[in-house]
Amino acid sequence: MMADAILVLNAGSSSLKFSVFVVDCGGLDLHLRGHVENLHSAPHFAAFDAQANLLAEHRWANADKLDHSEAARHVLHWLQSGHLAPHEIQAVGHRVVHGGLEFAESVLVNDDVLVRLEKLVPLAPLHQPQSLAVIRTFAQSLPQMPQVASFDTSFHRRRPLLDQLYALPQRFTDDGIRRYGFHGLSYEYLAARLREIDARAHAGRTVAAHLGNGVSLCAMRGGESVATTMGFTTVDGLPMGTRSGTIDPGVVLYLMNEYQLDARQVEHLLYNESGLLALSGLSPDMRTLLVSPDPRANAAIEFFVYRIGRELGSLAAALGGLDALVFSAGIGEHAAPIRAAICHDAAWLGVELDETKNNAGGPQISRPTSRVSVWVIPTDEELMIARHTQRVLSGSAANIVSKPG
Numbered sequence: 001m002m003a004d005a006i007l008v009l010n011a012g013s014s015s016l017k018f019s020v021f022v023v024d025c026g027g028l029d030l031h032l033r034g035h036v037e038n039l040h041s042a043p044h045f046a047a048f049d050a051q052a053n054l055l056a057e058h059r060w061a062n063a064d065k066l067d068h069s070e071a072a073r074h075v076l077h078w079l080q081s082g083h084l085a086p087h088e089i090q091a092v093g094h095r096v097v098h099g100g101l102e103f104a105e106s107v108l109v110n111d112d113v114l115v116r117l118e119k120l121v122p123l124a125p126l127h128q129p130q131s132l133a134v135i136r137t138f139a140q141s142l143p144q145m146p147q148v149a150s151f152d153t154s155f156h157r158r159r160p161l162l163d164q165l166y167a168l169p170q171r172f173t174d175d176g177i178r179r180y181g182f183h184g185l186s187y188e189y190l191a192a193r194l195r196e197i198d199a200r201a202h203a204g205r206t207v208a209a210h211l212g213n214g215v216s217l218c219a220m221r222g223g224e225s226v227a228t229t230m231g232f233t234t235v236d237g238l239p240m241g242t243r244s245g246t247i248d249p250g251v252v253l254y255l256m257n258e259y260q261l262d263a264r265q266v267e268h269l270l271y272n273e274s275g276l277l278a279l280s281g282l283s284p285d286m287r288t289l290l291v292s293p294d295p296r297a298n299a300a301i302e303f304f305v306y307r308i309g310r311e312l313g314s315l316a317a318a319l320g321g322l323d324a325l326v327f328s329a330g331i332g333e334h335a336a337p338i339r340a341a342i343c344h345d346a347a348w349l350g351v352e353l354d355e356t357k358n359n360a361g362g363p364q365i366s367r368p369t370s371r372v373s374v375w376v377i378p379t380d381e382e383l384m385i386a387r388h389t390q391r392v393l394s395g396s397a398a399n400i401v402s403k404p405g
Contacts (some may be wrong), residue, residue: 055281092148183218279303
C-alpha cells in the first residue's frame with residue numbers, strides 16, 4: 001500500500017467528525033467520511049463512502065464512558081480494519097479552535113506545540129480540550145504519524161488592528177486579550193468557493209453567515225476577513241444553540257455579586273445553558289424549534305433572526321456596502337425559513353430573495369434584479385484542513401514546527 005491518504009479529524013463539543021482524502025496528482029479526493037455523534041449521551045458511529053452510501057454504523061449502550069479519546073480509538077480501529085484499502089494514511093490533520101497569538105498558520109504538532117495549545121483551553125473550553133485529547137490519542141496509537149493542527153482563528157489574523165482591539169489597558173492587549181474571531185476554516189473554504197461561482201462577489205464586499213450550533217458572521221473583501229462577530233472566545237457575538245452570544249459585562253459582574261456564582265458557574269451558564277435553549281426553554285436545535293407549536297420556540301427564532309439582522313448591518317457598515325451574502329453550516333444550508341427571514345430583514349441592503357430558489361436550497365437564492373447576490377454554499381472545513389496538512393507536509397507553510405522526535 002502507498003501512504004497516499006490524509007485523515008482529517010474535527011472534534012466538536014460532543015462529536016468527532018472524520019474524513020479521509022486521497023492525494024491524487026497533487027489534488028485531494030474524498031474517499032470516505034463519518035462521525036461519532038452525541039458523545040456522553042447516545043453515541044452513534046456512522047461511516048459513509050464519497051457518494052454518501054452507508055458503510056458502517058454502531059451504537060453504544062454504555063454512553064457515559066465514551067469520550068473523545070475513545071471515539072478516536074474507535075475511528076482508528078475501524079479504519080485499520082481494511083476500510084482504507086488500498087490506501088494508507090500519510091498524515092492526520094486536526095481542527096483546533098484557538099491558535100492564540102502564537103499560531104497564525106497550520107503547524108506540525110510536537111510536545112512543545114501541545115503544551116502551548118493547552119494554555120489556550122480557557123479561551124475555548126467547549127472545543128480545545130477535545131481536540132487535544134484526540135491529538136494525544138493518535139500520538140499514542142501512531143507515534144510516528146505526522147499530525148498537523150489547523151486553527152479556526154488563522155483566517156482572521158490579518159484583519160485590521162481596529163477590529164482586533166478591546167478598549168483595555170495596553171498590557172492586556174499585549175498579553176493576547178483581543179478579538180480573534182472563529183470559524184475561520186469554514187470562511188476560508190467559502191471564500192475559495194465564492195471565487196469559483198461568483199468572481200464579482202469574491203472580489204467585492206461579502207458577508208458570510210456560518211449558522212450552525214455555533215454561529216458567527218464574517219465580513220470579507222477580496223476573500224480576506226475584514227470583521228467578524230466572534231471575539232476573544234467562541235461565546236461572543238450572536239446567540240447560538242447553548243451559548244449566549246454578546247452580553248453586557250455588567251451582567252456577568254451582577255451574576256457573580258448578586259447570585260454568588262463563581263467563574264466556573266458563569267462559564268457553564270454562558271456556554272451550556274444559554275442561547276436558543278434558554279430563550280425557548282425547549283431545545284438548542286433549530287430543527288426542533290421550527291416545527292414546535294410552542295410560542296417560546298417562535299420567540300427564540302425571532303430573536304435569533306433579529307440579532308443576525310443587526311450584526312449584518314454592522315458588518316455591511318464595516319465594508320462600506322454589500323455585494324453578496326452567503327449562508328452556510330447546518331442552519332444556513334438547510335433552514336429555508338431562517339434564510340428567508342434574514343433576507344427579508346436585509347431588503348434595505350439591496351437583498352431580493354427568490355422564494356422558489358430558496359425553498360429548493362440554491363445555490364443562488366437571490367432574484368436577478370437583486371443588488372446583492374445571495375448564495376447557499378455547503379461548507380467543507382475538513383477539505384481545508386486536508387489542504388493545510390498537505391501544505392505543511394510539503395514544507396510550504398511559513399511556521400512549520402519540527403516533527404516529534
